[in-house]
Amino acid sequence: MKTLGHWLASPWRRSAAAAGAGALPVLAFPAPSLWWCAYVALVPWILLIRTAPTGKRAAYDGWWGGFGFMLAMHHWLLPNLHVFTFVIGALLGALWAPWGWLVRRLLGGLPSPGRIAAALVVLPSGWLAVELVRSWEGLGGPWGVLGASQWQVDPALRLASVGGVWLISFLLVLLNVAVAVLVAVPRARVPALAGLLATAAATSAAWVWSARPGVDERVAVAVVQPGVIQGRDSGDRRFDREEELTRRLAGQGVDLIVWGESSVGFDLGDRPDLARRLAALSRETGADILVNVDARRSDRPGIYKSSILVGPDGLTGDRYDKMRLVPFGEYVPARSLLGWATSVGEAAGEDRRRGSAQVVMNVGNGLHVGPMVCFETAFPDMTRHLTRAGADILIGQSATSTFQQSWAPQQHASLAALRAAETGRPMVHATLTGVSAVYGPSGQRIGPALGVDASTTRVYDIPLAHGTTPYVRFGDWTVLAALLVLAGWCAAEGGRALRLRRPAPEPRVLPARTVHGSPARPGR
Template sequence: MTLTQVQKYLLSCLSGLLISFSLPLSIGGHPLPWLGFLAWIALVPMLLATQNESPKSTYRFSFITLFLSFSISLSWTYYAMHNFGGMSSLASILTALLLSLLMAALLALAPFTAKYLQRKTGQEYIVLLPVCWVVFEFVRTFFPFGGFPWADLSLSQSPFIHFIQFVDITGVYGLLFFIVWINQILSEFILHRFGMKQSFLKQKITLSIFFLVLVFGYGVYQVQTFASVTQGAPRLKVGLVQANIPQDKKWDEKFMVTNLFLHQEMSRQLFKANTDLVVWPEAAFPQMFPEAVSSFPPEVFGIPKTKDEAYLLFGALTTDDHQHLFNSAVLIDETGKKKAVYHKQHLVPFGEYIPLANVFPFLHKLSVPVGDFEEGSGRSVLPLSMGRFSVASLICFEGVFPQISRRQVDAGASLLVSLTNDAWYGPSSAPHQHLAHTVFRAVENKRSLVRAANTGFSAVVDPLGHILQKSPLFDQSLIVSDVSLIEAKTLYTKLGDWFPWSCVAYIAIAFLFSFIKRRGSGEKSVWV
């Protein structure tokens, strides 16, 4: 199967489009049908284009695929920077493209590294590529700027309940491995049909079918036994407030009293419905206040004076004794007494803090004008204690990182609560993708997850990943739901990221082996 350079470039672009359309997308405010099944074939054109290429050429074609994919799936960054960051259209476009370029340059190292190790060690590409893909997606959770693991391939599978249950063992990285594995076996099968001999093809197909049956069977088992797991588990009646306050009015002093009054009235309705916990979105309280404040008048939050044993969790901006600014979640009881505070520990780069701002002061001009926040530390990252049980608070961007919710559930949280304000992103793909990310946090830890979003989507997700309730975007909505509080911990909760670290170890050993082999034989580099 001989391809021209033009055909290889076209195939690389086709893969980029397939990846993009496998993820949640919204164009012009109109969400596209979810085509998550495309993820299982999305990489095939790129893999065909790079079949006989050198590591350097493989990197080039892979970069084209990933740059196109990220440019489409991360296009929502333009909306925030242009509409609320004070940036021109051109500057917003260039910044969004720069982010896509950075993500593509990093992830394209996966096929590049796999191709290099294949040539140096003789190992099968079908093993090396998924392993390398997991490693560099894992790197994206930490680098650059503290991590930006948005829109990975696993995101495409969030509606497919039976296929995602095993992430409670491996995390989303096991799902990533399996998706890339299937793409590679399909590309080898196509090449075989064109007369190109593929080593151990029958064995690989047999192993792939075995994996498929194992993953699906585990999912069926989890779904069928879910009722028995939750039977007898404590339940909590939760109310979610979605006030739908436009971003340009959220911090306008003329609207602060109106905004607070709206949250009061909506909360009052929820407390009348005998909810145990009412949740406001991120930064819903319209004024900054010192962390030292120990109590509030309950009527400020719409809590009736006759209410017994109830809680309200609200987002607010707080300061400590040193005037450090935090994006916080504050828990109060029915008397208005502050029970606990959680400070957001993973901040949004160029939104809540400026990376390298001390070195390059001009970078302050690129930031959406939110503030110069501090990360939470120490006690503030522990679950919020609520009498008989605890909740884990995930503020906005934190719902994208598996490690945060895992640590809090491992520390005793029996409910995940996500507070967010996606008004920054308008009717783009971001709210759809953001919700899909948080679905995996519920499944990984087998915890119910409730999500209060200023403009949507507010939602209730069960421990299997079913979205039980979801509000419309840009609509004033109330959600009331009884959620189960499961105490048992999953293997992922207990062991954390054992799977990607195993992949890191595998690649490290492969590099060591190739180095020793090269030193012994005097071989030349095969990077190009």
């Protein structure tokens, strides 16, 4: 009977095992939402990598595991991008190749207590470096950051207020490394248990001492979700449905009404009739309406996605143009080279234009809101910037109708919980077709979410908070600390390598001794 080692001797079987192990963390994210899986999901992958016969093979194991993780996290893109989904997974998966090499370097063979202690800090730091690189907009942004899997865990949300989602990721990887060491290197239980205790201590300290947002008043915000509307005239019919739903809010004392992304498919400068209808709705409901226009602008070239505020007198002049666009969905990076993606999937036929700055809007009664559009809610720095600029409520306008029956709508809605916890500001996630959800300043869900089968409106009683979280004050300090750890480790390893390569000193030749004035002969 062949052992597991013999079975893994085949490079292809080993690669398949690495891809399967790398895909396991996706179970912690919505829709499965088995959040506890994140505490051990990396263990099989780590155990596989540490048995790699060479550093090169360990790098391949890291690459294949990263491919499995990225493909599982973005599998809902397959019906739209087809084979290009595998290309994206392979390109992003390569970012984990150095991490795989690092795992074997620190945990391969029979690691010493010193190497294990280093692994508990260096490997989480290396993981964060990977998440930082792939969080660049052009590589898809921070979708599927490991720490985001803990969006419904109160202690983790408290950690987010201290160090952002990055701190959660760091501690999750530390926990997985410690468990892997306990499984594979029983004699190293002391440093592994120390890592587990350090994680528990950090979580407890954040729970006890981190500042809690102070709630001082409440506002009523309504979300309008028209549901799936298809057909050639879907833009007009969607607007009619949104108008109908919004009219039901009259007399309910609403402070703000939020429509989803692409809720208006026409430039309001070209369609003054629609602008007048929106102003009439604002007068009828007694609230400003934040809509989102996805259209070619009349005052400048190109197509923009814009959050526009409408009051009882018409357009207020507050406008935010989306800054960070979805690669391939809203623009094709290096179109001259990758334009062929439009022929194998539903990549953007024409690039959207970008806005230049974030905007905080005043919706009356001293209430300030910070809008973002869809993909942008995945970026912690954007909500942090809006909070520092004075936003009382964070708003994400989204449309995931293309991926209606996939995990994408729930994954997207869950990000708002992290952004709220990080900033200590409530966040509204309003969509066209679900999932729409609202989270309080500690990341807790407020009221029921609107699912993908809902065509309705709902009013949420939202607590406003004051004060500044450590994450808003200090920013991405966790990432900076991780990079410093990596730099320090590299410097130490470089110094060690130089010492090993330094040639031994040549033996010193002593002059021959003399005995009674004559040279001494051997043996005398």
